[in-house]
Structure formats: C-alpha cells, structure tokens
Amino acid sequence: MIKAPFEMEKISDEEYILNMGPQHPSTHGVLRIVLKLDGEVVTGLYPDVGYIHSSVEKMCENKKFEMITPYTDRLDYLSAVNYNWAYVAAVEKLMGIQLPERAEYMRVMLAELNRIMSHLLWYSAFGMDVGALTPIFYAFREREEVIDMVEGMTGGRLTHHAFRIGGFKNDLQKDFLSRLEKFLAKFEDRICEYEALLINNVILTARTKGVGILDKDTAINYGVTGPVLRGSGCAIDLRKNAPYSVYSKFDFRVCTGKNGDTWDRLKVRMDEMRESAKILKQAAAMLPAGEFCAKVPRVIKPAPGEVYTKVESARGEFGVYMVSDGTEKPYRIKFRSPSFSNLSVLKEITIGSKIADVVAIMGSLDLVIPEIDR
C-alpha cells in the first residue's frame, strides 16, 4: 500500500483521490500522478516519479568514456541521437578534438531526422490521448521511412547509438541522400495532412485552446525548455541562441506560440517538423566530402577538468555536466533532462481543469519517463 503524498492528506468531504498510474494507458510509461478531484475537476495534483530510476549517472562513473554513449541512448529512447550528441560533445570539448566538416553535417542531419521521428511519435500518442485512434497510422507511415533511413545509417531503429567520440563509425549509406530527397519532397504535404486530421479538428481545438495555459514567467521560473517554452511565446532555441556544431550556417525559424495553451504547444511541434525538413534540405545540399571521423587516440583519457555541453533535443535543453580526473573513467556525470523540468510545471497549469484535460496537457508536454527518472 503506497501512502498518499503529504500534500494530499488534507482532503475535504467533497473530494477524493485518484491514482493515475503507475500503470495507466496515457501516462506514457511508469509515471504516477496522484489527483485530488472534486467530481471531474482537479483540485490537487502530485506527480510521483522514480519508478524506473536506474542510476544511470552512477553507472557512468564505472564505465570508460567510450562505453557511456549507449547509456545516453536509453535516457530518451525517442530522440536518442540528440542525447548522444550532448555527451559526445562534452568528451570532445574536454579532449579538444576538432571534428571534420562532413561529420558535423552528418550529425546535424541525423539529429534533425531524429527530431522528426520524435515529433511524429508524439503526434500519434497525443492523438490516442485525446481519443482519436486514426492519426497514429498516418504518422507512422512516414516515421517508418525515417527510421529505415536512420537504420541504414546506424543499424538501430530505436536506440541508435549513432555517434562515436570524434565522429561516426561509418559513412552515410550510398542511397541515403536520394532517399532523404524523396522523403522531403512529400513530407511538407504530409504535415498539412496531419494538421487537417487532428490539429485543426473542431473538437480538438475546442478541447485544447485556452486549456493548460502556461505563461512566460512561470515557464522560465520552472526551467521549462523546448517546444513547451516556445509555445508560451518565448523564442529560445539553443540551435539559434547558442549555436553548436554548424547550426549557425542554416536558415531556419524559431517557431513560437502566442497564448501558451495546449494548442500552441501542438502547433509549435508541427511547425518545428517543417523547420527540421528545411534544415535537412540545406544540410543535404551543403554536405561536404571528406573524412567522417577525426583522429582520436586509442585510449580516451581527457585532461582533468570540468565541462558542460547542451543541445536542443526534441523535448528541450539536454545538458551534460562532466568532471574528469584524468583517468579513463569520468569522475562525475550529471544529466540535465528537459522532461523533468517540464513535468514539474504540470501542477501549475492543471489545477482547476478536468480529468480529460490532465491527459491532454500531459500529452502536450511530451514526457519521456526514463529521462525523468534516469
């Protein structure tokens, strides 16, 4: 018997407590949300995390640097590449490795493909959350093509383990660029199709507009990042504001919402897919020839010191803080995961709404549980 959290113990006669999770169809994993309800109206909420805590950060202290990359895949299984990137970039920064130009472009391309994959899955899952069972099949039709491309490149379909310290294990597949071109040619139309199918639907707009309003200040105070922050009208995107790799060379827009409600967060993600497609198009055109991996010493032993690197993942700012003591293993690693901050704001924006809204708002935050629990 799990005791209700301390906040929930004071309940009036009108109210009752409902455990949403840890096993529930729409908590997207093993997340428990304790709801205090008055009929259908939410009067209290407490997210209970840590069900699948696997002490990734501690395990990393006992692994050699090159063995840690696969662990970062597992943090966020939906946009594994971006999480690889932050870690790999940290080691490279500490060791002063300069990447060949081609590797940088390949990284950008994979990361953007991964963002599209992640947003497509979010779109399908959100459709299920609000009771529309059809959109998932349309989104997965395109997601399958993207996964096939990434699989050809890395061998993995979910946890890709694409990046190595210093670049890549192998070059792009021969037909990668032609497949990418074919995919991008129709993707714009397909996004319009998704919007017609779900995002602009009358019932959905009625359910999401004006629901779960997150204002700019609250978002910044809670450390919310990514599409959720941009939905609140704050144009912060690490690819633009603190450009890493070769992102400064591309022409793309930072998509923002106006009101910060649930619908704005949906729209931001749909627009972001368009921008990702734009970046992919430019990257494919600008891709230089040459090496795909830098010269990396056989034994990876960075100089003592500390480093913080961050990337814009599909969910927000993912950062890696690493301390090295000059041995083959890191002294300490700390991951800054975006979903954790995004989840903590849930209470602020759901009190006073209905049970169905909790599900919709949670869906619009796009949580990935292993990354919250780590």
Next chain:
Amino acid sequence: MALLKELLYNSGKPLSEFSSWMHAIWAGWGMPGFLLDFIFQLVIVLAVTAVLVLNALWIIYYDRKISALMQIRKGPNRVGPFGLLQTLADTVKLLIKEDVNPKKIDILSFWIAPLIIFIPTFAVFLVLPFGNGLVPADLNIGILYIIAITGLSVIGILAAGWGSNNKYSLIGGMRSAAQIVSYEIPMVLVILAVVLMSGTMKMSGIVAAQSNRVWFVVPQFLGFIIFLIAGNAEVNRAPFDLPEAESELVAGFNTEYSAMKFAFFYLAEYTNLFLTSAVAATLFLGGWQGPFLPPIVWFFIKTYFVITILCWIRWTFPRIRVDQLMEFSWKYLLPLALLNLVVTAVILKF
C-alpha cells in the same frame, strides 16, 4: 416458389395463416390455445435473439474492417476467409477465460449489471418491423416502448460502476448516466416530430406513413441529424465514448469486468449500435420499403448504411470533453430539437 415469394414480400399473411392452421390442429388434440401461443412466442424470441447475436458478431467484424480502411491497414484477415471468423474466435476466447471477481465488490450489482444492459437491448427488437408484416409484436405504442426500454441500460451501467468498487468505474458510470439522460431528451423530441407526421406510435404505422409520401428524412432532415448525434451518444461511441474513455478512465465502467461478463457488455454495445441504426432507418429512411429487393434485405441495407456513417464518425473524431458534452446537448441539440418539433407541428396544422 410462390409461397417463398409471399413469405419474403408479404410475410404477415402466410404467417397468420400458418398460425391459425396450427391452432386448428392443436384444438383437434384437445390442448389449450394459450400454450401454443406461448410456444410461438418462445420460438420468435429465440429466433430474434439468434439472429441478433450472429448479427452483432458480424457488426464487430464490419466495424473493424471499416476502421482498417480508414487507417490504411488490412484489418482482421487471418481466421477464416477474409478474417470472417475472427469475432467468433474472440468470443470463444472470452468464453473460456477465467472470470475474475475482485475483492470488496458489491457482488449483486456487479453480477446483475451485464444482464441489465444485455436483456433490454434484445427486448427492444420485438417491435422493430424487419419486413412487411415481419414484426414479432406490433405494439400500438412501439416507439414509446423502445424509448422506455433503452432508458433501462443506464441503470446497468450505473450498477456496473458502483459494484466494481473502482474509482475509474464509478466516474465512468456517473458520466454515462449524465450523458444518456441528457441525450435522451433531444432524441425523444425528434421522435415526437416523426410521430406527429405519421400520426401513430406503431412502428409498422410509421413505415406505412412513409410509403405514399417521401421518406421522413427529407422533411425531417434536421431531425435525422439530431437523431444520429443523440443516438451515437446513447451507444457510447466516439466522439461520445466518455464512459469508457480509454486514455482517461482505463476502460470506464467495465474496467473490472472480464471473460463472459465483459463479452455481454461488448455484445450489448454493438447490438445497441445496430438498434440505433435500425430505428433511424425505420423512422427516417422508410424502413423496409424499397424497389426490386425483398423488404428484409432493404431493411438491412438501410441499417448498415446508418451503421457505416456512425463508424465513419467514430474513427475520425477525437473525444469530446465532459463539460462540452453536456453543453452541446443542452445548449444546441435541445433547442434545435424543440424548434424542429414546433415547426413541424405548425406546418402540419396549417
């Protein structure tokens, strides 16, 4: 051959002839007549139930195939030719599964709930005219009987929600009660307009009233739309599937049900779908009437036409929220249905 044709096109006459012929023989044996009537009724009930159960199995398959068509996939295609036996296999699975009774349930309401939902659903079909004269019991107040009996199912859902001793079930039950009560009113108002036009509550009379004029869907088009929406809400299908909203309430009022008790709910849901469509076809689309084909075929064609529309709606829209559901019924459907009724009455008067 002539008899078969007579049976198909004008079933009432040969059936009553058969009945009086049997009565004569029965009286010759010196047996009381009411016993034979009772046997006849039993046979009719069994026949209707058998047809409906088989039909429900087919509707489930049909719904799944329609959803597959809309979701760019193939649908059931492994068991039997074109997957036709899939539902049968599912039913057998449900029959042989363990019947789980959770601790601390209210055993009486938990057990009786599936029956309260299941039995009225089938009882309603007694007054539906499947063909010319093919009505199990042609009551004078047929449509009133339908409204009254379908109203019973809310008790079953409430009992299921209460008896399960589960908060998700209880919320589902309460939602369902609120939903069915508030959608019944516009539905009844729309039916009243039809009754005004036909001048009778007898189901066969309503069909007959549409034979010499146009089908009621033309003068009562608004009524037809309201009936479809309210009917869809009555059978708890998307976008009105709040009582069993999967992503919010796990499975709503049937969360704790398993095996055959769950199958009862499932069967009742699809039979209800057939029922709503059949009533819509009878009230608005001229019932069994139509050229070339036998009446019973026309009845099923029209019913399946309405079912297809409802399936189409189900697989297209997201779920509506509970306060919007109430708002939609009381603020839009009810005034529109009232207006429809008043306009119909005024036009009929002058």
